[in-house]
Amino acid sequence: MPKRSFSDVEFKEGSNSGSCEMNEVMSSTITKDEEYDIAIVGGGMVGLALACRLSSMPLTKELSVAIIDSNPALKSRVHFKKDEVPHPRVSTLTPATISFFKEVGAWEYIEQHRHAYFDQMQVWDYSGLGYTRYHARDVGKEYLGCVVENMVLCDALLSCLQVLFFSYPVQPMGDSSRVASSGNTIEPTHNGSSVKLCLSNGKNLYAKLVVGADGAKSHVREMAGLKTTGWNYPQNAVICTVEHSVENHCAWQRFLPSGPIALLPIGDKFSNIVWTMTPEESSTHKSMTRDAFVEAVNYALDYGYSSHPQSSFLDEFVHRISSLSGYGTASMAEHFQVPLKVTDLVSERMTFPLSLRHALEYASKRVVLVGDAAHVVHPLAGQGVNLGFGDAAALSEVIDEGLRVGADIGELSLLKRYERERQAANLTMMAVLDGFQKAYLMDFAPLNFLRAVAFHGAQFITPLKRNIVSYAMGEQKWPLFT
Template identity: 65%
Template sequence: MCLYPECKCIRLQDTDVQKTIYPSRLASMIRYPSSSVKADDNTREASYIKAGLVKLEMSDGSSLYTKLVVGADGAKSQVRNLAGFKTTGWNYSQNAIICTVEHSVGNHTAWQRFLPGGPIALLPIGDNFSNIVWTMSPKQASDLTVMNEDEFVKAVNQAMDNGYGPHPKSNFSNGSNKFSFLGGNLTMSTNESFEVPPKVVKLASKRAAFPLSLMHANDYVAKRIVLIGDAAHAVHPLAGQGVNLGFGDAFTLSRIIGEGVAVGTDIGEVSLLRKYEAERKPANIAMMAVLDGFQKIYSVDFGPLNVLRAAAFHAANYISPLKRGIISYASGEQRLPIFP
C-alpha cells in the first residue's frame, strides 16, 4: 500500500489485499485482560496467553492473536456483533440495484440523476466500465433484477438521459441573473455545461439488489477493538458518501495509532482509541444527518417542494463559493462550522 499525502490518495496492490483479507470467516473473539495458562487436554501441553491480547478463532479452526482488532468488515460486521456493540438505525423501505456496465466509449465522470423513484448513479471504474447504484422500491428492484439484459440496458439509458425532463442548462441558461439579489461580488459558474452521460451498451456483471438502511454504532471503540467504515456506520448511497466516511475513519485511526506508537502507548488502550472516536463520530453523525435529510426530501413528490429542490440545486451550481464549500465538505477536506 502506498500513501500519497500531496494528493490524499491510497494505492492498493493485489498483494496488499491478499495480506490483509484473511481467507477464513471469524467465528469467535476472546479478550484476555491478564496473563493466563490454557491447558490442552488432548496434547497435555500448556500454552501461555500473554496479557493484553485478543484471540480470534476462525471457522477453519485456526487462531490469531493481536493487540488490536479493527472491525472493517462491513455493515453486517461480525466483529461488531461478537464484541457486543449496540447500534441505532432504521430501514428506508428502498432497495438498491448494483451491477457493472460497459459503455461504447470511456467514462471518466461520476453521474447521478434524481428520479421520482430514487437516484441512479453511474460511477466510473476504469476504461469503458462503470458501476451502477440505482435506488428504487423493493417491487421495482425485483422487476429490474429479473428483466432481460436488453430491457435493463434500455431502462438504465432512459433513466440517465431521457424521459425526465431537459438537462439543467437548457432550462436555466440565465440562472446567474436569478441570484443577483445575493450580492454583486458573487462569482457565478455559468460557463459550465451539462453533458450527456455515455450510453450503456451491455451488462458486464450480474445484478444484485439489497435493502437500504441507516445504521450507526453507539460506540466505535472498546478494549482492543475499534470499528471503522460501514462496520461503524451505514448510510444511504444517494450521494456516494459512504466510502468517503470510511476513508476518513481509516486516515484518522492510522494517525491516532501512529501518535500512540510514537510515545509508547499500547495501541489497544481505550484512552487512545477514544481520540479516534471523538474526532470521527461528530463528523460522521453530521454527514449521516445530511444524507438522511436528503433521502427524506427526495422521497416526497410534492409540486412546491420539487420547485424548491430544483432552485437549491441551481443555486449550489451557479454560486461558486457555495459550490466549492459543498465539494470541500463532501470530500472531507473541511467540517461543518459547528465541529471545529
C-alpha cells in the same frame, strides 16, 4: 523483526454457548498461542488499508499484526486481463482517499490496472426544474475522484502488503474442529493486557488490540457488546456495468421519485450503474431482458419523467444576485448536458438492500471498530468506503501517537480519541446523505421548488459550490463554509 501474518479464518458466534469462536478455513504462520500487538478481523478493503498504513509508519511498522479472514483472495493476487469487462462492484475514491493510497504505496498498483478519473459531475432531478454541474477547476484540482473496481483495490493493497509484510506463507486447508471460549464476549486475559481469540483448530491468538473490520454484520462488534442504531430504507440498489459508444469522463446522478441513479465512468467505454429503487422495482429490473434494461436506463437518465432542465426566470434571478454580490462562478455558464447513451448491458445485475447503521460506540477496552462495522450509509455520492478509509487513517495515527508517549495501544482512553474524531466526521456525512435521500423521495410542489433553488444556488454561487465540492472530495471537514 515484527511478525505479520494472515490467518484465513471465519469469525463467528457459537450456536450453543453464544461464545466467540473462529471457524478456521486455512491456517498460515500462526502457531499455537501466538501473541500479536494487533489482530485485524476482516481482510476487506478497509482492514487491508489499515494493515498497509500501520506497516508504512516508522513506529507502527514495528508492531506485530495478524489479519483474520476467510476470504480466499488473501491467498494470492488476482490476474486481471485488459479486455475483461469491469466488475459491477466499484468504489468512487475521493482525492483524500487517493492521497491515503499514495502514502501507503498502494496507488502505483492501481495505476497498473483499469481506473477512471473524472473531473466533472452533473446532478439533477426528475422535475426538470434545476441542475448543478461541478468541475474540478471550481476548487483548483485536476479531478473530483476516481472510480476503481473493488477487486483492483483489494489486489493493490495485497500487493502493497507483500512488500511491507515481506511474505505470508499459507498452509493448505486442513480439518477443523470447533473450540469455544467461555462467555459471550471477546475474552480478556487474566491480567487484562490482551484478549484471546479462539481458533476452531484449538489454537489461540492473543492480541493487545482487536480491530473489527468485519463489515456491517460485525461479529466483533456483537461480541464486544457495542450497540448500534439505524434503520432500513425501503429501497434496494441495482448495480451493473454498461457500455457506451465512446468513453465517459463525467459522473452523472439524477434523483428519481424512487431514488437516485448514478452513471460512473470506469475506463475504456464502460460505466458503472448504481440505481436505487423500491424492492419490487429492483426485482423487475433485474429480471427484464437486457435490451429492456438498457432502454429503462436511458429513459431514467435522459427524457424520463420530465424534459431537460432549461434556462428560466430562476436562472436569471440567481445569476443576477450572484453577479451583483461578486460571487459569480466561472462555470455558471455551463449548460445542462445530456448523459451518454448506454448501448449495452455487459455484466450481471446485482441487487442489495439499503440501510443506515451507526455504532453508538466505536471502542471498548482492546476492541475498536472501523468501516462498515462502525457505520453503514446510503450509497448516494459513493461516500461509504471513503469513510472507512478515513477510519483506517485516523486509527493508525492515534496508535502512532500512543506509541510516541509509551501508551498501551489497547487502552480505552486512547481508542476514545479515535472514536471522537471519526464519529463526528461520519455522523455529519451520514446526516447529509440521509437528508438528501429523504428530501428527494417527497414529491411536493413547494419542496420541488426549494430543491430547484438549491440546485441553482449550488450552480451559480461560487463559495457554496466550492464548499460542496471540497467536502465531497474529503478535503474539508464540515459541509459548509469552514
